[in-house]
Amino acid sequence: MNTRSYANGAPIILPDGTEFPFWQDETEYRRMYYVDQQHPGASDGNSGTEEAPFLTVQRAAEVVEPAEKVLTKSGIYREWVQPRRSGNGVDEMISFEAAPGAEAIIRGSQVLGAKWTNSDVARSVSVWAVDLPEEFFEGDHPFAVVNTTEEDFEIMRWARGERxxxxxxxxxxxxxxxxxxxxxxxxxxxxxxxxxxxxxxVAHHKLHLNPFDRTNPNKVIMEATTRQYLFNPQVKGLGYIRIKGLTFEHAGNGFIRSGNGAVTTWGGHHWIIEDNTVRQINAVAIEIGAFTDERSESGDREVLEKRTGGHLVRGNHVSDCGTGGIQGTMVPRSLVANNHIHDCGWQEVQSYLETGGIKILLTLDSVVQCNYIHHCHAAPGIWIDCANRNSRVCRNLLHDIAAANGAIFFEASNAPNQIDHNIIYNVEGGSGIYQRDCNRLLIAHNLI
Structure with missing residues (x-):
């Protein structure tokens, strides 16, 4: 199962018989910026050469221009990376990559270094407590905001029964x-x-815990999330950005349907997200939709479809996500392929109807193929939800999926779409393939 055969001359055919509009990075990068926190002279005041590298990835994100690349060397970078600008096209992209052979980890937590003492609330020798800084309970800090706010429920009216x-x-x-x-x-x-x-x-700004194996927390490394996002521009519409080979982990994000991905295109276009590892995320790992804030966003669907999408999300390893692996609201002309997704859904919130190994909606000319998805609980493996057109789910391998909506769920779409050549086994709680309120959906050549 390898979509890269497309580059060797085998096109991806959409339900209407046309070819998927595949593209690739054709940039000849003119300059490299280096980030290396282990270099003794690393500083954000440096020029960013290999001999004088930056200390943070964010500093590189502030200066990198089209046709330039950021190479991050091994280390744990506790930061939220916010790109500032777009590339100019397939031949002038901006790329954020792990340096060759490096394990570059962008982590949204910090070490809790304060002294732990036995909890005077729990009255148990097994429970410990520590005072947390005041700033943990301010603004949009993960300790300060609940998973689903009242504003979130106002948007997600279908989930209001979960209040x-x-x-x-x-x-x-x-x-x-x-x-x-x-x-x-x-x-x-x-x-x-x-x-x-x-x-x-929350009232007393304390954290109480019962460690694994009854361990004294003063003798191990205890970390807590301090960021909701790990790679998010917070500038809508950036395009021609590539993220490759990085590891993202420990994001304390929320359950809102749009605008919550730990790694997100933030309503952008033509991103390549490939060969990354995204793991241990409170909600959604990767988000590729046009919508970022459904409280304020509206507009003509055709206009949004023209200026967003075109993403390639491939070869990523996504695991241990609370609600979903790869998601997006309005996803035109995008390819989600060759990703390994597993152990998603541990938050056990299937009934709010926004979970899935892959869950995308309002698709157009998009393809989900050759993904390996397994051991998802309270989350379908693939959910293509609502008003999808000319999109295809094919050549995926799914097993050990426990979800009421089954392994592959296609919903509420009245234009031609297609589910074919998938292999599915060991499904609990639902069907291998389940369609609801669809017309003109072709389901063929699947092994279940």
Whole structure:
């Protein structure tokens, strides 16, 4: 299963018989900027050469121009990268890449270095507590905002029955013990009996936890999320950007349908997101939709379709995401292929109807193919949701999917679309392939 055969002359055919509008990076990069936090002379005041590298990826993002590349060397970069500008076309892209052979990790957490003491609230020798900084409970910090706000429920009217329920009412924070994710609980009462769990005392700015293996937290590395996003321009409409070979982890983002991806194109066009690892995310890992804020966005669909999309999302390893792996609201002319997606849905919020290994909607001329998706719980493997046109789901391998909507779910679309040549097995709670409220949907040559 390899979409790269397309480059060897085998086109991807859409349901109407036309070819998918494939493209690729044709840039001859004129300049390289280097980021290397392990270099003794690294500084954001440097010129960004290999001999005088930047300290942060963000500094490189501020200066990089079209036809230039940012190469990040090994290290853990605790930051939110916000690109400032677009590339100019397929021959003048801007690229953010791991340096050859490097393990460059962009991490949205920080180490909790304060001293832990036994909790005086839980009254258990197994439960520890630490005071958190005031800034953890201000603004859009993951400890300060719940997973689904009242504003979010006003947009997602179909999910309003979830109001007041855990985990929607819990903060977006995540906590890790030596890299292992703990479970957030809704009260301190349960904590003594649940190892590997934590509770946030918002009123007193304290974190209480029962570590894995009854470990003293002063003797291990404890980390907590301090950022909702890891790579997000916050400038709408940037295009011709490439992200390759980086690792993104520990994002404390929320459950809103649009504008919540840890790595997101933020309503942009012609991004290549390839060969990255995205893991341990509170909600959605990668987002590629035209919409970023459904509270204020509106407009003609045809206009949005022309100025957004055209993304290539391929070869990524996405895992351990609370609600979804790859998502997007309005996704025209995009290819999602050769991604390995697993262990998504651990937040157990299937009933709010926004979960999935891959969940995209309002697609046009888009293709989801050759992805390997498995062990998703409370989330379908692939969900193509609402008003899709001339799009295709093919040559995917899905197994061990536990979801009410099944492994592949195609919904509410009345134009030609196609599901073909997929292999599906070990599905619990739903069908191998499930369509609802669709017309002119071709389902053929699948092994279930």
């Amino acid at each position: 007041g329920r855990i985990p929607h009412t819990l903060p977006r924070a995540m906590v890790f013990q030596n890299g292992r994710r703990l479970i957030q609980l809704g009260s301190c009462d349960e904590l003594p009996r649940v190892a590997g769990a934590f509770w946030i005392d």
